[in-house]
Amino acid sequence: MTRQAISTGSSANDGTGDTLRSASQKINENFVELYNFLGGDSDTLASKVSLNDSAVVFTSGSRQTIFEADVSSSANNTITLPQGSGSVVLDTATQILTNKALTSPTITNPTISTTINGAGGDEIIELGDAGSSSVNHVKVSNATTGNHAKIEATGDDTNVNLLLEGKTGGTGAVDIKRVALRSVSNLNAGGSYTTANSHVIMGGAGTYTSNLQDGSVAGEVVVFTNSTSGIKTIQPASFAQGSTIALDQYDAVTLIWDGSNWYIAGHYGATVA
Numbered sequence: 001m002t003r004q005a006i007s008t009g010s011s012a013n014d015g016t017g018d019t020l021r022s023a024s025q026k027i028n029e030n031f032v033e034l035y036n037f038l039g040g041d042s043d044t045l046a047s048k049v050s051l052n053d054s055a056v057v058f059t060s061g062s063r064q065t066i067f068e069a070d071v072s073s074s075a076n077n078t079i080t081l082p083q084g085s086g087s088v089v090l091d092t093a094t095q096i097l098t099n100k101a102l103t104s105p106t107i108t109n110p111t112i113s114t115t116i117n118g119a120g121g122d123e124i125i126e127l128g129d130a131g132s133s134s135v136n137h138v139k140v141s142n143a144t145t146g147n148h149a150k151i152e153a154t155g156d157d158t159n160v161n162l163l164l165e166g167k168t169g170g171t172g173a174v175d176i177k178r179v180a181l182r183s184v185s186n187l188n189a190g191g192s193y194t195t196a197n198s199h200v201i202m203g204g205a206g207t208y209t210s211n212l213q214d215g216s217v218a219g220e221v222v223v224f225t226n227s228t229s230g231i232k233t234i235q236p237a238s239f240a241q242g243s244t245i246a247l248d249q250y251d252a253v254t255l256i257w258d259g260s261n262w263y264i265a266g267h268y269g270a271t272v273a
Contacts (some may be wrong), residue, residue, distance in 0.1 A: 004030055136160045161217055181223060195257075199223045202232040202247065209233040209244070215257025221265070225252040236262040246271040 004026040009017030018026070032042040039046030050057045055068030069077075089095060116125040136155025143149050153162035166172025181198035192211040193200055198221060202210065207230040212222070214237050226232045226247035234245040234253070240261035245253055251269035255262045264272065 001029070001033060138162070159216060193222075195220060195222055197222075199225070202226045203228055206230040207232070209235055212236040212255070212262065214238050215259075215262070218257060218259035220257040221254060222257075223252065223254045226250065238262060242272040244273045246273065 006023040006026050007016075007018045009015065017023075035042050035045060039049050048059050050059065052066075054071070055066045058065040058067070069079075087095065089097065112127055114127065115123040116127070118124050136153060136157055139150075139152050139154045141150045141152070151162070153160040164174045166174060183199040183201055184193075184197040185201035185203050192213060194213050195215055200210075200222065202224060205228050210232070212234055215222075224232075224234055224245075224247060226249055229249050232247045234247070235243065236245075236255070238261045239245075240258075240263050245255075245264070245267075247253060247270055251267070253267040253270040254265045256265040257263075264270070
């Protein structure tokens, strides 16, 4: 009901206002409505919900939960509660969110337990975890104009391989649309090649010898090409088929590491000594 005002008449004691009984009834009825509205019944106020000067206070025993608004903003704010049931999400609480859509979120160090799914709910990426002792991982980087996006292995170990393979236990392969070997050029006379790149362009005029250190992973491949005049000699630290490989201009040789020695896997004009 609306508030019932007590009529006080036109002037004091003029007999035109409410009677004492009528005024008392209005007072009682107004208080009954307030008591009902404040969460109890017509005779008792709510024992667990109260108001202070700036908040709603929920009391349980000796503990209180205070629900208040930040009124320090210079603008008016509207907070809309959704039509549904559930718990309020708090910024510092540990909570489980279900069926939430986030638009343009900034997420720092998320923990994803199993998969990243597409809009239809199907898996796009499944994540494997080696456990609390894992120290190496994959890093994915974007790039500026003219540079390459990159997927690389990184972690605590000094040398970390990046493994790409088909489904474990099956016969699937890594199907690469187009491949290029990382190249290093103009290897100077007397240089030592550490297999940091897979293609060595032996530039510079004249004849010289370059050392090839041992590989680090069985199956590792390196290609040498001689693009300039003068014989270029490759001297592997461990070579199963001889001691050196000589390349004349425009010659090339492909070497593969078996874990102990380098082997020639293919060549054009290379001379083994």
